[in-house]
Amino acid sequence: MIYFTAVLVGLLYALLMSLVREPHRRRLNALMVAGAGAAYLSGGGFGGWEFLYAAVATYVAYRGLESWTFIGIAWLMHTAWDVFHHVKGNPIMPFYHDSSLGCAICDPVIALWCLRGGPSLIALVRRGSVRSGSADATGA
Template sequence: MSIVMPIVIGLIAVTLVSLIPEPQRRLVNAVLVAGAGAAYLSGGGLGYAEFILPIVMTYVAYRGLDSWTWIGIGWLLHTTWDVLHHLVDSPLLPFAPLSSFGCAICDPVIALWCFAGGPSVLGWARDRLSRRAQDAGQT
């Protein structure tokens, strides 16, 4: 379950955020990725190096205001930070020892969705069901 649940959480996050209409969806995601860059600041597990990610993510989030690709890059950068924190035993949530590990699984799910252009999950599902209905009607 330590791998399945973070994937499910990533899929739920993507589905919920995809309910926001464009172009606000991309803007909200840029803000979310900026916030993710500061998620580890209070723990200090990497010492002064903790200041690197927020600085980099601020730039990435700014670029993400106009680009889903940059937002996806931001989530992958955060994944790297998750892995580092997991390896040095400094979890994102101090009361959940595997939280950084789980975050490192969840974040790439979000990144993949961003690299796909942040589409509406419900719109995608509706299109798929509509195509199936059309295909069934033709046979």
């Protein structure tokens, strides 16, 4: 169930972000992934390495202010950090043992959306509806 839920959360994130117009969508996502990069600082499972990761993630997120590719890379970096924390047994939410695993499943979904340029999923669905509607109207 955690796998399905985590993928659903990633898709819901992309759908909700689709409500934000560009270029604000890209910039907001850069801020979101920067925040995710600092998420483990309070629990620290890896001591000083947490600070190094947060610094590198912040730099990559900063580059994401102008590049969807860097935002996608930052989400993939966070995925790896989630896996490390899950394996070590130091989850992002101490009260939920599999929270880092869920995050490690959700984050690549978001990363793939970002690496595709963070398109509006709402616009994609609307375009698909228009295409299928026009095909039906012509009898094709």
